[in-house]
Amino acid sequence: MHATVGDRVRIKGRIVGMREHVGEILEVRGSRGEPPYVVRFDDGHESLIFPGPDCVIEQRGPVD
Secondary structure, three states: OOOOOOOEEEEOOOOOOOOOEEEEEEEEOOHHHOOOEEEEEOOOOEEEEOOOOOEEEEOOOOOO
C-alpha cells in the first residue's frame, strides 16, 4: 500500500452496522509512501494508522 499527503483513506466497517471511517492523510511515516500514516478523520480526531485489508486509499487529484 502506498499513499501521499493529501490522499483520502476509507476504512470500511468490519461488522454489519459499523460505519465507514473517512479521513485525510496528514503525514506518511514509512519510506516510499508505505504505512504508517497520520490521518485526520472527518469527525476531527487524528490517529496513527497501519491500514489493513479493510482500508482503501483514494489518490489525491492533480493540483491546478
